[in-house]
Amino acid sequence: MELFRHPAFIRYWAARVTGGAANQVLLLAIGWHMYQLTGSAWDLGMVGLLQFAPSIAVALPSGHLADRVNRLRIVQVCQAAHAAAALIMAVATLRGWISPALLYGVSILLGTVRPFQMAASTAIIPALVPTELLPRATAFAAAGFQASTIAGPAIGGLLFVAGLDVVYATCAGVFTVATLLLFGVRYEHVPPPREPVTMQSLLAGLSFIGANKVLLGAVTLDLFAVLLGGATALLPIYAQDILHVGPEGLGMLRAAPAMGALVVAVALARKPLARHVGRKLMVSVAAFGVFIVVFGVSRNFWLSMAALAASGAADMVSVVVRQTLVQLETPDAMRGRVAAVSSLFIGASNQLGEFESGATAALMGPVASVVVGGVGTVLVAAAWAKLFKGLAGRDRFA
Template identity: 60%
Template sequence: MSGPAQASASSSPDAQATSTAAAVSPPSFSDLTRERPFMQMWTARLFGTAASQMLLVAIGWHMYELTGSAWDLGLVGLYQFVPALLLALLAGHIVDRHHRGRIVAACFAVQGLVALVLLLAVLEKHDTRGLLLGLSLVLGAVRAFQMPAQQALTPLLVPPTMLARAMAFSSAGMQGAIIGGPALGGLLFVAGMAVVYGASVAFFGVACALVLRLRYAYTPAAREPVTLSTVFAGVDFIWKRKPVLGAVSLDLFAVLLGGAVALLPIYAKDILHTGPWGLGLLRSAPAVGALVMSIALTRRPVERHIGRTLLLAIGLFGLCMVVFGISKSFVISLIALAVSGGADMVNVVIRQTLVQLETPDAMRGRVSAVNSIFIGASNQLGEFESGATAALLGPVGSVVVGGVGTMLVALTWFKLFPSLAQRDRLVVAAPSVRPPAA
């Protein structure tokens, strides 16, 4: 009796309408939190990012205590950037050929070992400039593998319809860790540098253990030999997919032209006349804006007109830089930077989600590696561009010209990449096939 009755009920028009509505209704935030593998990975990234921020702050302070040289501080950043850039394409190939969860776990483990070596060096009084620079190279090499592996792993943990919300929630966690990690490290410095390194070891250990316990569907890819063709496959893929090329290159030029981080000390001291405390608030304002926006996008993700929204967000980012550049008010400057962080977060969530959805799983590691190159290069070159134009035009002229250039890039991309500008949804529904008439 129960079987036929259930079949009859499910075939009624009302039941069919209800099931169809349930099938097309967008997933909620509570649905996302029930995705256990994703939440486990989210927690691991929270611990790992906080540990990484504490470790980077500690290494910078440690180097300056040892040498008192601003040049050596710059070398720490350079030593981390160069191997990340040189190894990125090879790392993407490896990420596409091996278990991504294990790669992420190995990256956390290596960073934990770096923190442990520094802890022992401090305790045994064997800490040297050469040791810090050598370990900076190791951290840069690890970053080349960790970034594409993490980005390519997320789409395997949630359904495609949840990916935008998952990206926003991941960004919220990362921004929270980026803000809280250095603050926690600063508090722990009171107890000594060894305590900071010890806390980093513990946090990396928790992150590694969580990822090793992660379970998700994994299909081993065919083991191709490493050739120039396979290594550069990500570059070729992005070049041929115009929506992906438009989104990635848009972010490159926006950060390259619109970034003002390198000039914040000048603004804090000479233009806004606030001093070190003001510099700290100025540097944190974009992260606070990004955190607020990522929480909002977690609750209400962008579902329609995503291409236009992406380009408008970049235009708003450029406008905020213009306002910041000409502002003489500390409050207005803070608001402009916070809004710019929120606008950039809209760009980050839409771009990363679009790139992952447009990329086949077998290519996600290599495409994410190319994306990480664009991000790293734009950040480093953006600081150089800001300094170079500031030397010619002054700090205000540099920031204003960069902001105007960012808005012009957003307008130009409307014409250069119409497939991106006209994109309506992140997930493109398959065309419905009408059954033939009887």
């Protein structure tokens, strides 16, 4: 593959995969730990909310920083912060200091760090490969992320047998390895001209997306579709109370969407989408909603696994199309700020979606929450196809 001729990208990819696996285990452990302590769907939803809420305050500054300083250094600091958070959890669990309040506090820390890492890590990829390879690089990066999403929960489910203190300590060690791997990445960072930080410069990414209907449609589609259709926060409830498969089964359920996504990501890295990318985006989002409905009503573990895997496959088409469009339509001087706004929407769809799932599950039960959310995702795809005809009718990336 042509990407392997660019060693800086491959080293960076390896660091992201390593850190991504540790992050998946850490998030899985925090959710499981909270449910074991409280048995409350509401508290599971609050974990997701607190991982999102700080991003509202720091999203715009994180994008501005990513356009002003070395993006690689930002990612290194963020990985080190994740290692520190995991170490705190390991010590607290071992010493018996663990509590819902501490889990909330660590969730806030992770939510604060995430926008800085997302803005810098997304914006740096175009500097590591030629423009013509960007669709392949985007798909390959997504494949690595999905591989870590598979390996992380699977390994985490096995580590649960040894105790949550071991899980957290392992995460801290893996985050440290990822941080060290980043020191092997080299790329040419050209400092931009010095200019004062103003409200206009902070809001530049938001203004750029708002003026570009294709980008606006792409990022808001992800926001509302995954906000409604996400079921990740409720997986501990499904594993324990509905499918009766315990923590080992929880790890498999958490990994299932990534299994389907990985297959599609590898295929797209080998043969990128060439035509009708807008139409494929809309169809993939609608399909995601359908598969979430199937998961919601299933009482069979393997059917649930298949539905989640299929939802991950559909979602990967959407991810690659959206991220490629954002990168190709944004000048490098703006990529950090645009990526920060995009990451805010992604965070809203994921973390805020977890809160929405937990809150609706507390009101109407987990099954109804998942089914209603999946139906809502299908309706969003249909609405966006009408509202953003330029996006839905987009033929090629360039």
